[in-house]
Amino acid sequence: MKSAVKIWREQKERLEQLDKVGRVVSWTRILEAPAGFEGVYIVVMVEMRKGKRVVGELIGEKEPEFGVRVKGVLRRIGRGDKDGVIEYGVKFKLI
Amino acid sequence: MRAVIKGAYQTRFGELWDKGMKELMLEAGKGAMKDAKIKAEGIDLVLVSNMLGSRFENQGHLGAMATSLLEIKAGGLRVEGACASGGLAINQAVTAIKAGEVKTVLVIGVEKMTDKKVEKVTQGLMGAASEEERRAGLSFVGLYALMARRYFKEFGAGKKDLAYVAVKNHSHASMNPKAQFPFEIDVDKVLGSFCVAEPLGLFDCAPITDGAAGLVISKKGKDKREVEILASEMATDSPGLTERRSLLELEATKVASKKAYKEAGIKPDEVDMAEVHDCFTIAEILAIEDLGWVKKGEGFKAVKKGEFSLGGRLPVNLSGGLKACGHPVGATGVKQIVEVVIQLRGEAGRRQKKRAKLGLTHNIGGTGGTAVVHILKKL
Numbered sequence: 001m002k003s004a005v006k007i008w009r010e011q012k013e014r015l016e017q018l019d020k021v022g023r024v025v026s027w028t029r030i031l032e033a034p035a036g037f038e039g040v041y042i043v044v045m046v047e048m049r050k051g052k053r054v055v056g057e058l059i060g061e062k063e064p065e066f067g068v069r070v071k072g073v074l075r076r077i078g079r080g081d082k083d084g085v086i087e088y089g090v091k092f093k094l095i
Numbered sequence: 096m097r098a099v100i101k102g103a104y105q106t107r108f109g110e111l112w113d114k115g116m117k118e119l120m121l122e123a124g125k126g127a128m129k130d131a132k133i134k135a136e137g138i139d140l141v142l143v144s145n146m147l148g149s150r151f152e153n154q155g156h157l158g159a160m161a162t163s164l165l166e167i168k169a170g171g172l173r174v175e176g177a178c179a180s181g182g183l184a185i186n187q188a189v190t191a192i193k194a195g196e197v198k199t200v201l202v203i204g205v206e207k208m209t210d211k212k213v214e215k216v217t218q219g220l221m222g223a224a225s226e227e228e229r230r231a232g233l234s235f236v237g238l239y240a241l242m243a244r245r246y247f248k249e250f251g252a253g254k255k256d257l258a259y260v261a262v263k264n265h266s267h268a269s270m271n272p273k274a275q276f277p278f279e280i281d282v283d284k285v286l287g288s289f290c291v292a293e294p295l296g297l298f299d300c301a302p303i304t305d306g307a308a309g310l311v312i313s314k315k316g317k318d319k320r321e322v323e324i325l326a327s328e329m330a331t332d333s334p335g336l337t338e339r340r341s342l343l344e345l346e347a348t349k350v351a352s353k354k355a356y357k358e359a360g361i362k363p364d365e366v367d368m369a370e371v372h373d374c375f376t377i378a379e380i381l382a383i384e385d386l387g388w389v390k391k392g393e394g395f396k397a398v399k400k401g402e403f404s405l406g407g408r409l410p411v412n413l414s415g416g417l418k419a420c421g422h423p424v425g426a427t428g429v430k431q432i433v434e435v436v437i438q439l440r441g442e443a444g445r446r447q448k449k450r451a452k453l454g455l456t457h458n459i460g461g462t463g464g465t466a467v468v469h470i471l472k473k474l
Contacts, residue, residue: 028240029293035218
């Protein structure tokens with residue numbers, strides 16, 4: 001179950017990479033998703049400036065390469081749940 | 096004070112439709128006590144290692160459940176550290192014995208996983224990862240896939256190199272009647288399996304498994320079948336992969352094993368056989384490197400050459416490992432010790448490593464958030 005309060009509390013952390021740019025250091029295409037997520041999608045590990053690493057979904061179906069630049073954008077995260085809470089966070093797109 | 100294993104038992108691992116968590120716990124506990132020739136009155140403490148019971152079975156109160164099932168008057172409690180729960184429970188048993196608080200501890204590792212749908216199990220296991228990794232939609236296969244791809248890039252390895260780990264462990268499991276997959280496979284079978292999280296396919300992954308294992312750990316006595324615990328060490332790191340210093344090694348493995356070799360007073364290459372945490376094929380490659388048996392980046396070549404197969408210089412995962420014996424997460428760390436005990440006693444049948452005197456186990460929680468290393472010696 002998703003808690004709207006929890007998501008609100010975590011806003012600062014969740015949106016930290018919004019509009020930030022980093023480079024892809026690794027990636028995987030997930031074909032067997034955990035409950036709460038759907039379909040086939042790519043997750044990238046990104047190295048941001050100062051060396052901090054983060055992970056997030058890559059928008060689109062195009063396979064990235066090592067070192068390509070990506071930017072954080074605001075997107076819906078996972079499926080909505082029974083209580084109707086829709087979760088937003090940062091995903092990445094190739095630039 | 097010296098701690099020894101007096102009794103060891105493993106239930107069959109697999110998709111056990113006719114057995115629930117209670118039946119598995121009872122069988123493992125009774126089996127270990129019978130092997131140790133000890134009765135309920137002789138047990139001073141029960142430790143149950145389990146990760147998912149509170150989530151999947153809505154039952155987390157496993158210490159009380161185990162003592163009541165086995166009619167043991169002494170107290171009991173649950174130990175949890177993701178897939179390293181078993182190793183941690185044994186570590187705590189040894190600590191309690193060495194502290195002089197108790198004389199004999201029963202450790203039961205148990206997990207019931209196959210009642211749930213795969214996507215629920217995948218989600219449940221992600222409880223061992225970081226919040227950020229869960230939000231990214233990663234699975235455990237996905238996390239290890241991120242490491243594998245990086246490893247490929249750095250050291251020029253590929254999917255085919257990983258396949259040899261699965262082939263080896265299946266070959267060992269074919270000689271283990273307790274294994275979930277007691278049959279051989281070839282490289283083509285691994286490479287032809289469907290992809291779970293690129294670049295890892297189904298045969299790169301340990302399965303979803305039901306099973307339990309039990310140990311009776313005590314102060315050293317006079318029984319010739321006793322196996323001594325020379326070292327029991329753990330280390331922890333960040334639960335999330337993003338905060339690690341390197342993606343090419345598990346630092347917790349290095350720290351725990353360094354301490355364990357020191358405690359046991361041995362060098363890494365003195366180990367005769369080992370059970371390592373091969374939740375994914377890439378994990379075994381990282382493990383044999385981080386445990387000091389091959390140089391970083393050389394592990395996949397050594398596996399292909401057969402150095403870690405039965406008959407090689409240091410057989411690894413003679414039980415079949417997590418890959419082919421099965422991976423009931425809370426039971427895995429306990430089962431690893433059971434296998435080493437069987438090997439050191441010379442009771443392993445066709446998969447017996449000849450003249451095995453020193454055995455090592457390596458149990459990981461998450462992607463390396465917890466590592467537990469044990470070194471055992473034949474007395």
